[in-house]
Amino acid sequence: MSLTTTEAFMDEPRVLSIQSHVVHGYVGNRSAVFPMQLLGLEVDVLNTVHFSNHTGYKKFRGERMTCDQLENVIAGLEENDLLHYTHLLTGYIGNPALLRAITDTLRKLRRQNPSSLYVCDPVMGDDGKLYVSPELVDIYRDEVLPLADIITPNQFECELLSGQTLTSDADVVAACRMLHALGPRIVVVSSFTPPDEPHRLWLYASEAVTVNGRQLSNMYKMEVPRLPAYYSGTGDLFAALLLAWLAKHPTNLKLVLETVVATVQAVMRRTNDAQSANRELKLIQSRRDIESPTIVLKAQLLAGPITHVIWDARHLIEQQADGIAMLQSSGISVVVLIDEKTSAPSLATASSPVVSVSCFNESASWADVCAKARVAPGHSNIWLRSQRCAAQRWDVPPAR
Template sequence: MSNGRILSVQSHVAFGYVGGKAAVFPLQCLGYDVDVVNTVNFSNHSGYGRFGGSKADAAELSRIFSLMEQNELLRSERLLTGYIPSGEALAAVKEMATKLRKANPELIYLLDPVLGDSGQLYVAPDVIPVYRSMLPLATIITPNWFEVEVLTDVKIVNIATLRQALKVLHEQHNVPNVVMSSIPLKPWLKAVLPSRSWTPAEEASSDDDFLMCISSSRDGGVTSVVHAGRVPLIPGYFSGVGDLFSAMVVAHYNPTSPSILSDTKPLDTVSGETALSRAVSAALTKTHAMLKLTNDYAQALPEDQRLPTDDEADEKETNRRVRRMKGRELRLIQGQDIIRGVQAVTERKMELWHGFWAA
């Protein structure tokens, strides 16, 4: 039995698991029919050093969407968009998303604004204003820390600027649900986080050994309901993790759950959850377990396939990088029981952040 249809619009690679290759199979494992539009068609992801292929331009994307519409195939209940290579191509995606939203006001649209990370843009700057104009169309957005700063023009350096960035997204851009991922556990952030019981091993670990995730759901008033969680950092270069995470969020998001009171009061006061925090908890749990499975596999490979990152050595021998990248591709097929929830893994729970908006 199908859970419904999802239209996935993002990148494609022949080899490996990033973009749509990291999202479509997991969504199918969870019972969704997935319609796929590729924004690029590459040999492999850019981390290999050598990569190439073609990028879909605005005309090609518009033609695909137009033919789907003419054939009455644009009928998905959910929409997931990821990497789009240019502002013009993104504008074509925006036009399609606008039509879907108009035809179905209940459309669940997860917009992953793939802009960059660690202070570096991955896309042309002309993409940024188009993304900003698309934010009101989205049900959920899943930017990382850097992408939130780019979208809001707010440099997040303390709790006040964190609040300011969320207010810009909720109030200025009318985004009902925001998920901020890949947040470094900085001292000022740790000092204001909701209290919880960490394991002795976690308490003894350095703050640098964790990444934070924050979810924020607008409650119909002037504030939002905020949850936070953290996961142990698994060092190393892995691609497709964000794509998998976004797919798991949109797959598990259920705004019609009986325990969710209404759109204007999204907090279940018994469980302390919202529809968003529940979906993010499931996504964090499965994504982190999949990353651990991948890392365990990579660490067991022969030494020449698990060499540490060394830019100088990689420049001298490109295949050194290739061997390492191949060993770090997500183990999606081997971990499909994790995706389906059949295999028991450590739960990564999002915790209600009482007093987040307190002055």
């Protein structure tokens, strides 16, 4: 399955993108705006810097936006009743006062549209090197993250914001949960390299969910190819694509991740093949991969809440009732499967609904079992507890 731009947006997304701008090349808004427009979003642009080219060149010239300039532009939009945005996207800011002014802008947006989503790429550094003022780290953590819905830090930025060193899956999971507690519903760690495997590159994404009143999270993981060169603007492109596809598919983070990674990889391969001296992203040449990418790499569910238990109650039902009640007391939905030989009254101590599944046997497909139990296969983390097989956890439907 892949995503295409023929699928209509429901809420006519309109984005205010606040980040850097260059005359030549593709970083900041130059990298973000075209893909979002190509995917059907209306995008208004506010440039935090206006440079001749990105700072990776030997020289660059230009100007930086001041707080007064930002506030003046926002005031003009407000006076004309034009602050009606469904999304705010921010990238490189660099100026502590300007970052604080942008949080004020977000509050104004949410007075017009309380459901406005904020996608924040907290651009601060990479590979252990901080290239903004240290003051920005505190502002992002204490003032920006509580307002953000989605953040896309790289490994170094995630470590700065969470205060944790990332060396393993468990570290990333813990850091993401800490960041969820600060505010963001979705945390995407856009790049992670294990210290003992420097040739490998991983992406992680954690989505906070509420299950039976409990705050839990789903964690996805993808391995992505490491290309031999560095390309400025890929992080800006990634955040913009994530916003665009989530606007269309807000409940399918797994597929959105796969789609975004497919596009970014295609753009980077095309840029690498071009062998141009300046290594600017080949965005225009990649428009088909932006609109309808071919998905090759898959995201796997690394960790998530147990939301449902399907309990095969055809054997030893009297001894199982207490276990079912215990699960329910933990807020887990339990569906009990019985056949015509199972005594339903034996389940008197459990409040779980009893679903009669006379066809439930070893030859039944997983889809059949889930359909009978009224559970969407692959939608939740599901345990199957059966007397005839060991307890299993299936985060996605197993092959049958």
